[in-house]
Amino acid sequence: MSEKKTTTVEVRLPSRMGFEKVAMSTASAVAKLMGFPDDRVEDLKTAVAEACINAIEHGNRLNEKLSVGVVLSAGADSLEVKVIDDGKGMQKQPSKPDIDRKMHGEEDPRGMGMFLIQALVDEAEWVAGSGGKASYVRLMIRLDKEA
């Protein structure tokens, strides 16, 4: 890959559970081409999958007429992934799951996706689209960063 130019790969997914694996595979292939170590590729795969699941389920509300956009921008030493949906964007920041509260039925066993995204990549931000459309999450992992 080029040292300075940014290479962009785009994928559009139907808003159907399971298709997040297409984005995972694409992100994995790009990250491997860039030279990311296997453990960082695995981190990225999970983060991208969770971002796509959120976009499919919460952003596009499983409406198969809407698609999820995944834009991977490979720079010299980092990979940025934007996952775009037609929702209003996340209204709250991710919180660390409390396993004790979950085990005691005081917290939903689900709701770990945003936490995993934030924990597994170097940067994560959720951006609400104008007019309630084209909201996205932007993920970034860097080549020189250990997991």
Place this chain on the structure above:
Amino acid sequence: MQSETKSRVDQLTSPAGHPVTVLRYEGDIASTSKEAVLGTYQALPKNAVKLILLDFTKVDYINSSGIALVIQLLMEATNAGQKVYAFGLSPHFTKVFTMVGITKYAGLFPGQAEALAAL
């Protein structure tokens, strides 16, 4: 699109002589895996089964919905007085399970032999 989750139940005995029920999963562990993960567990006789091993050796993909199903299983097992352990997770999913705190309620082992030896 998501691969179907298969599950199988084996009965083993630990080196210490304890009966151990092994739930072996294959495929993806995701939102569609409720029957395979929870249904298989709930079909076990609660009075007879006290030690449970979850085998993830043939699982390639686990997402947050799948982790939530594992947590639900742990909740039910804890309430029934059962002990749950797991083995066969990749290094990545071992890290993820540790991050979300599952290791507080289920010991993780690299393989079946190590898990059985600890019981």
